[in-house]
Amino acid sequence: MRDVFVAxxxxxxxxxxxxxxxxxxxRQAGVAALREAGIDFTxxxxxxxxxxxxxxxxxxxxAKEFGLTGLPVVQVTNASASGLVAVHxxxxxxxxxxxxxxxxxxxxxxxxDENSLARQSFLPPPSLFAMWAQRRMYEYGTRPEHLAMVAxxxxxYARSVPHAARRADHEVTVExxxxxxxxSDPLTAKMCTxxxxxxxxxxxxxxxxxxxxxxxxxxMPRIAASELQSEVYEDHHIFEGAIVGPPQISRTTFSRxxxxxxxxxxxxxxxxxxxxxxxxxLEYYELFGFAEPGRSESLLEKGAFGPNSRLETGLPExxxxxxxxxxxxxxxxxxxxxxxxxxxxxTEHGDRVGVCHLLGAGSSCIVQVLVxxxx
Numbered sequence: 203m204r205d206v207f208v209a210x211x212x213x214x215x216x217x218x219x220x221x222x223x224x225x226x227x228x229r230q231a232g233v234a235a236l237r238e239a240g241i242d243f244t245x246x247x248x249x250x251x252x253x254x255x256x257x258x259x260x261x262x263x264x265a266k267e268f269g270l271t272g273l274p275v276v277q278v279t280n281a282s283a284s285g286l287v288a289v290h291x292x293x294x295x296x297x298x299x300x301x302x303x304x305x306x307x308x309x310x311x312x313x314x315d316e317n318s319l320a321r322q323s324f325l326p327p328p329s330l331f332a333m334w335a336q337r338r339m340y341e342y343g344t345r346p347e348h349l350a351m352v353a354x355x356x357x358x359y360a361r362s363v364p365h366a367a368r369r370a371d372h373e374v375t376v377e378x379x380x381x382x383x384x385x386s387d388p389l390t391a392k393m394c395t396x397x398x399x400x401x402x403x404x405x406x407x408x409x410x411x412x413x414x415x416x417x418x419x420x421x422m423p424r425i426a427a428s429e430l431q432s433e434v435y436e437d438h439h440i441f442e443g444a445i446v447g448p449p450q451i452s453r454t455t456f457s458r459x460x461x462x463x464x465x466x467x468x469x470x471x472x473x474x475x476x477x478x479x480x481x482x483x484l485e486y487y488e489l490f491g492f493a494e495p496g497r498s499e500s501l502l503e504k505g506a507f508g509p510n511s512r513l514e515t516g517l518p519e520x521x522x523x524x525x526x527x528x529x530x531x532x533x534x535x536x537x538x539x540x541x542x543x544x545x546x547x548x549t550e551h552g553d554r555v556g557v558c559h560l561l562g563a564g565s566s567c568i569v570q571v572l573v574x575x576x577x
Contacts, residue, residue, distance in 0.1 A: 203297035207575070208423040209407045209415050210239035211542040216400035216530040217367045224259045224311035227401035229267035231535070232307055235403035236268075240417030243268040246405075247301035250276045252288030254533035257312035264307065282476065283562030284308065285402070286537030290428045290568060292406050302411030308535035309401035328394055331479040332386035334449075338481065339388070342496040346388045349480040350379035353393040353527055355508045356477065360524025363543075367398045367530030393480040395531040402535040402542060423545050423556070423572040427463035430568045431455045453489040455567040456559065463571035467491060470518045471553035474540035476561045477525040483507075486559070492517050518557075522547060536560060541572070548574040 212234025214227040228251075236242060249268075251261035261277035278288040285308030292304040338344045357374040360366040374392075382392040405415065406425075412418050433451050460467055473490070477483040487498040487507060501507070506515040523529045523543040526536065537560050544556035554574045561567050 204299065204408045206293045206296045206425045207407050207409070207412060208404050208425065208541055208545050208572070209412060209418045210235045210405040211403065211545055212236075212238060213365050213402040213535070213539060213542060214400045215365045216532050216535070216539075217398050219311055219399045221311065222313050224309055224313065224399075224401075225264050225267055227311060227399070228259075228264045228307050228309040228403075231309065231401040231403040232268060232305060235305065235405050238417050239405045239415045241303070241415060243305075244271055245414055246271075246273060246303055246305045248274045248276065248292070248295065248304045250278065250288045250292040250304060250306045252278050252280070252284035252286070252306070252308040252534045252537065253310060254279065254281050254284045255310050255312055257314060258310050258534070259313055261307070264309070280566060281563035282478075282531065282533055282536060283560040283566055283568050284534045284537070286540065286558060286560050286568045286570060287430060287562070289404065289406065289425075289537065289541065289570070290430055293425055293428055296406060296408050296411070302408045303414055304406045305403060306406060306538060307401065307403045308538035310532055310534035311399040327478065328386040328389055331481055332389050334485065335388050335481040338485070342499070344484070344499055346380060347376055348484065348499045348502060349388060349393055350376040350390075351502045352477070352480040352483050353379045356483075356521045356525045356528040357392065358528075359522050360528030363523045363529055365400070366524050366528055367396055368524065368528050389479055389481070393527070395478040395526040398530040398532050400530070400532040400535050402538040404538055404541055421548055421574045421576050423541070423548055424575045425570055426465060426573045427459045427571040428568070429455050429459035429462060430566065431458070432566045433564070449485055449489055451567045452486060452559065452561070455569045456490045456557070459557070459569040459571050463573070465555055465571055465573065468516070470555045470557055471512055472522055472544060472547045472556045473518050473520050473559070474522070474543060474557070475520060475525065475559045477521050477527055478531055480527065483520055483525070487520070537568070541570070544572050548572075
């Protein structure tokens, strides 16, 4: 199979946008990615779109924002994982030789407010993830301060990201996180992802396709592995709305993706995760094998998983654009934004290996391993 590269990227701002602006945001992100690649829409072989919300404009309509060129349009809907799954499907098509240059969009913003976005027939995610936190507090003695350490780190990463939803004008402290409004004990508002919208885009290309992209620059991320799995029954399984799903799904998907990539886990520099709530990232440190069970808290206290973590602890940095907590979680675009951030880290920080991870309503999980390539 052929190599697949992330050749260019673009995004809208992530934040509060009016209902009905979905097509315009998608156009902004797609045009930005095409401009960086040095091409227009006529040079694209296919368009893939990741959309999580049913009332968001259909991909075939969004394609008309770029031009009527007759190319195939594929829409993928897989909850929060939609963007990364759209990349996964486009990657497979490029590997198979079907296409050489593909535009992948992630976007979500309904055309109208049906007043049902907040109505759910299941326990809301903050309550379910608060159960994770309470269980960990019981088993390992985790304190709210540890959750606040994760959240403060991600808020402060987001301060330097132009498109992030939460850009504080000062360094956010653990005390500030703890003092914010309680949402579901022990999770405060600043430990939770905000309700935001936006759009993002990447141009994927085969090595042959890169020759058609005058804006492509090395080093460039190569997608070394993309693994997609769904949940398997286990003890204490939560079926309520299939929102959280079992933690094991992240462990097995991560392990398989790393195995396929041929990367040694000790060489991973940066990891982007589904940190919708601070307890999630804390758990992923261990589920991915970077900490022994119950040891994440002590590592956080030593500065692990934040800025300079690789130099000081040998462990990767997590959620370096602020993640879902700081940058925001606009659903469909979130996975594409993870690729965009990993690409930035390769270019600006010299990182060589990155991992992107998302859950789709807890019932599916996708993990992609990216490797910086110089030529």
